Amino acid sequence: MKAARGTQRLALGVLLAALATLCSAAEIPLSERRSGYADLGRETKAMQDDDTANPGMLSVLEGEELWKTKSGTEVKACADCHGDARASMKGVAARYPAFDASRGRPVNLEQRINICQAERQQAKPSAYESKELLALTAFVAMQSRGEPIAPPDDARLTPFREAGRQLFFRRQGQLNLGCNQCHDDNWSKRLAGNLIPQAHPTGYPIYRLEWQSIGSLQRRLRNCMTGLRAQPYEFGAPENVDMELYLMWRARGLPVETPAVRP
């Protein structure tokens, strides 16, 4: 009797495991991937398309000035090493997060800028989500506008990307939901009147109308986690960067839109 129940339980376990594999394999086919831009309203699209109406451009303008401002004990500006950002920063945002050998793990664009400020300029690094860091990131990322997202083919990134993928599929929070349940399985449907997007990080930092300001991908991720009633990871936490890495890989091939406007 006991043995029979054990077998039953084992069978159920195997079935559940098989189901879980099936579910986790249900990623959106590459041909069906699309940016959140496609689902924007007419007015919001117009706002993003016109550089004199896109409020994200205010941040980009500030970033352009910071790019040329000398700072730190080295009294160097970004432009002193990198020159004209239009040439030197083209395509950079499309391949970040990238592996940083000295840290032994991937860093995102914000962290890369901060590392540069601390090590090359000998300046005080900017706080995460500060106006200055967002402005510089937006300015650098805008140089890749129109370029397809191209995650680097770097084997060292694989375990971190896999960790990010695990996070994406892991159920969490009081609502016990995984990111995939909305963004892979139910995109294009509605959640309390709002359209569920595929969640591709094509235009970060974005100007979000709800925020009335520009914000980073990690701010967005933390938002979503709060929505699940989970404890969000801190800004710059390795888990957030792993997730960014997976999301960029998931959005590979889609063009960069920075600074994007979202509702």
Next chain:
Amino acid sequence: MARALINVPAKAKRGEVITIKTLISHVMETGFRHTTMGVRIPRDIIDTFVCTYNGEEIFRATLHSAIAANPFITFHTVATESGTLTFTWSGDSQFSQTETANIVVE
């Protein structure tokens, strides 16, 4: 100083209706919010926007607490003569900013 973006066509035909777009960075703090400690955050908004065309006022707007951050104002005018358009935003805490744009009318 706040950052502003202005879009005025560089050239226009006499009598043509032109679109002017302006965007300025400003927090537009409503004055109705409180900090977590219960202290009221004082109001800090732009309350007036004026546009003049060669010194003549052609557009004026009064803004209130309900306007979102980074106000975007767009309006139309008739291109009458070449000259300068002057835009002035003013508001709380002696906020005042002026920008100009030139237009050639043929």
